[in-house]
Structures are given as structure tokens and as C-alpha cells.
Amino acid sequence: MQFPVEDIDADELARREALFGPLADTVRELIDVTIRSEADEDTILEAAQRIRDVTKRLNDRRCEGGFGVRFTEHGHMMTWGNAVSGLRNAIAPPLVVEQAADGGMCSDFTLGAAYEGPPGLVHGGVCALVLDQVCGMAASTAKPNLTGTLSLRYRRPTPLGPVRARARIDRIEGVKTFVVGELYDADGNVTVSAEGVFILPAWARGR
Numbered sequence: 001m002q003f004p005v006e007d008i009d010a011d012e013l014a015r016r017e018a019l020f021g022p023l024a025d026t027v028r029e030l031i032d033v034t035i036r037s038e039a040d041e042d043t044i045l046e047a048a049q050r051i052r053d054v055t056k057r058l059n060d061r062r063c064e065g066g067f068g069v070r071f072t073e074h075g076h077m078m079t080w081g082n083a084v085s086g087l088r089n090a091i092a093p094p095l096v097v098e099q100a101a102d103g104g105m106c107s108d109f110t111l112g113a114a115y116e117g118p119p120g121l122v123h124g125g126v127c128a129l130v131l132d133q134v135c136g137m138a139a140s141t142a143k144p145n146l147t148g149t150l151s152l153r154y155r156r157p158t159p160l161g162p163v164r165a166r167a168r169i170d171r172i173e174g175v176k177t178f179v180v181g182e183l184y185d186a187d188g189n190v191t192v193s194a195e196g197v198f199i200l201p202a203w204a205r206g207r
């Protein structure tokens with residue numbers, strides 16, 4: 001697993017965030033309207049062609065593979081391709097995850113039409129995706145970890161719309177960090193609860 005360091009200062013970091021963040025926001029809007037548009041056939045055909053054209057231009061210069069986890073020289077971590085919180089990832093909701101008063105992690109976000117499973121409800125896999133990330137970030141406040149086991153209990157449906165995720169470390173046993181987390185609906189009800197075991201991998205021990 002590689003963690004490249006980019007030779008950029010705070011101004012250049014801010015410039016890139018201001019450039020790529022709005023691009024991802026725009027594509028996220030495009031994903032939403034692709035699901036929900038009721039425009040006429042000519043408009044849809046024209047839109048598809050224009051999107052193909054602009055995609056071709058963006059493809060002229062690109063990195064290979066995923067974006068990866070990159071660092072600036074000053075240690076700022078850029079997980080911009082991350083499926084849940086990536087600044088450049090239009091399929092990420094995206095989550096902004098913050099430290100909670102209890103030392104755990106917390107995020108308030110909105111899941112729209114692109115995250116639907118049953119009608120009007122968040123897909124169960126999306127609930128797992130979000131909880132994996134937030135629990136993983138809580139675990140990583142202690143040491144860098146990968147998910148070993150994540151167990152979920154779907155207590156009640158999670159409606160599309162505003163959702164809160166929380167996670168905190170329950171205990172640490174050697175290389176294993178045990179984390180508990182929850183998703184909440186807009187009324188504050190727990191919809192999904194999670195228990196995770198996050199592990200400092202053998203290859204990373206002693207680094």
C-alpha cells in the first residue's frame with residue numbers, strides 16, 4: 001500500500017480543493033437529475049452527447065488507477081477518491097466527519113435519490129458503507145486500521161433525507177480496536193447499529 005507525498009503548500013491545496021470540489025458537486029447533481037429528470041427525449045439525447053464530449057476532454061489527462069491516499073509535505077491527508085468522504089468523488093454523499101464531544105466521530109449529511117434501496121429508503125449496503133467509514137475513522141484516531149469485521153443490525157428503515165452517523169472506540173486489545181456506531185434518522189431514532197473490529201495490519205506493525 002503506497003501513500004505518496006505531493007510537494008504542495010497550503011495555497012496550492014486550497015486552490016485544488018476549490019477547483020475539484022465544485023466539479024464533484026456538479027457531477028453529484030448530475031447523478032441526481034439523471035435519476036429524476038422528466039425532460040423530453042431530445043433534451044435527454046442532447047444532454048448525453050454533451051456529457052460524452054466533456055468526459056472525453058477531462059479524460060485527456062488523468063492518473064492511472066484510483067486517486068489513492070496522498071499526503072502533502074505538511075502531513076495533510078488527501079483521501080479525495082474515498083467512496084464516502086472523497087472531495088473529488090461524485091458518488092460520495094460526501095460525508096464531512098468531525099470529532100464529537102465524547103471523543104468519537106460524528107457526521108450529519110443528506111442521502112438523496114442516488115442512495116435508494118426500498119422505495120424512499122436508504123439502501124442497506126449504503127448504510128454499511130457509511131458506517132464502515134465512520135467507524136474506521138473513529139478507530140483510526142488510535143492507530144491506522146483496516147476493517148476486519150463489521151456487524152450490523154438494521155433496527156428500522158432509514159428514510160432518504162437527513163441522516164446522522166456516530167461512532168466511538170469501545171476498547172482496544174493489542175492490534176485490534178473495537179468500535180461501536182449508529183445511524184440515526186431525522187427524528188433521532190437509531191436505524192442501524194454497528195460493531196466493528198479494526199485491525200492494524202501485520203505489514204504496518206513496527207512502521
Ligand SMILES: CCCCCCCCCCCCCC(=O)SCCNC(=O)CCNC(=O)[C@H](O)C(C)(C)COP(=O)(O)OP(=O)(O)OC[C@H]1O[C@@H](n2cnc3c(N)ncnc32)[C@H](O)[C@@H]1OP(=O)(O)O
Pocket residue numbers: 069079132133136137144145146147148149175176197199200201202203204
Ligand atoms: C494501515 C492502514 C491505513 C489505511 C488508511 C486508509 C485511509 C482510510 C480509509 C477508510 C477506509 C474504511 C475502512 C475500509 O474500507 S478498510 C478496507 C476493507 N478491509 C479490508 O480490505 C481488510 C482485508 N483484510 C486484511 O487485510 C487482513 O485480513 C487484516 C488486516 C484484517 C488482518 O490481517 P493480519 O495479518 O494483520 O491479522 P493477524 O492474522 O496478524 O491477526 C491479528 C489479530 O486480529 C485478529 N483478526 C484477524 N483478522 C480478523 C478479522 N477479519 N476480524 C476480526 N479479527 C481478526 C486475529 O485473530 C488476531 O487476533 P488475536 O488472535 O491475536 O487476538
